Amino acid sequence: ESGVALIKAGTLTTCTHLPYAPFQSKDDSGKVVGFDVALIDLVATKLQVTQAIVDTPFEGIKSGADLNSGKCDVAAAGMTITDERKKVLDFSDPYFDATQALATPTGKEVKTLEELVGRRLGVQGGTTGEDYIKTQVKEKNLKIEVVSYKDLAALQQALATNQVVAAVNDLPVWNEYIKANPGKVAVAAGFDTGEQYGFAVKKGNAALLKEVNAAIAAAKSDGTYDKIYAEWIGE
Ligand code: GLN
Structure with a gap:
């Protein structure tokens, strides 16, 4: 038991804003794939749940509205960490420089x-x-x-x-x-x-934030991050 409460049992619900390749976009079969999706999949695997992705306007993501209303557990949208956004969201450790x-x-x-x-x-x-x-x-x-x-x-x-x-x-x-x-x-x-990009959770959701940061850190130390980087970003 991770102690993480999810809005829907067995599912890690991710808010994103499509399209934003190579971080998130639909493949030929309509499945949402990309760099952010692959990293959040690591969190879902760790929690033994499945990631479900919700496509929603960026405004509701960066304002915290979607996380606060329970539309999703986590935001993954190639989103830059800013001081203004930090007031309404809790960001993970940085996972990408842009x-x-x-x-x-x-x-x-x-x-x-x-x-x-x-x-x-x-x-x-x-x-x-x-x-x-x-x-x-x-x-x-x-x-x-x-x-x-x-x-x-x-x-x-x-x-x-x-x-x-x-x-x-x-x-x-x-x-x-x-x-x-x-x-x-x-x-x-x-x-x-x-x-720097960060994933975000609802303000105060320390249990989920801890899992997200642990997944980023583990991926960086065991080579998974580099593999995902090579697959989606390239050299
Ligand atoms: N990184 C940019 C921002 O955070 C763009 C994000 C996006 O359009 N998905 O504003």
Whole structure:
């Protein structure tokens, strides 16, 4: 007995926001797979339960609403640990490092935000990428038209169809997109935001948080983390 109370017996219910490959996305059969899914599966195995994944808007995940209302036990959504989010969620130890990156169509690379003045820049609503860009635009007083999209798929579609001249999101998701769509998009610039992803539980759920941290630590020490990394992120 782990002493972990789950919202549904025998199930570890995970809230995520799809698509966010390589961390979580549907495979050809419709099954949700990815780096985060594989790590949370380790927690489920340890608890001798099965992981069930709920796809839900990022806003409800990062605000704590979904965990508080009992929609899920754990949040796994390529989610950056921030001070603001720490007020409403209890984060695990960091499990992945990320930065922001600016993607453009290949051959139309834009290296600086200054070059985007008078043009449209896409971001994903509710994310650290959106926050970073809005802060930069304000601080530097740049007249860039920042357009927020509801999810990563909508943002990537906007870039592919030239609704925006560039788009900002976490570097690993652009790397994955480029692998899946070779030659179309380039990472033209990076912004070293020094982000770290964490899984989250409802504030005060120390028993589950302990299991999540134990699973991350065990995976890092026994080579499982490296295997999962190689499978989903690559070299
Ligand atoms: N890492 C980013 C954030 O936490 C994006 C997460 C996501 O879109 N799933 O805001």
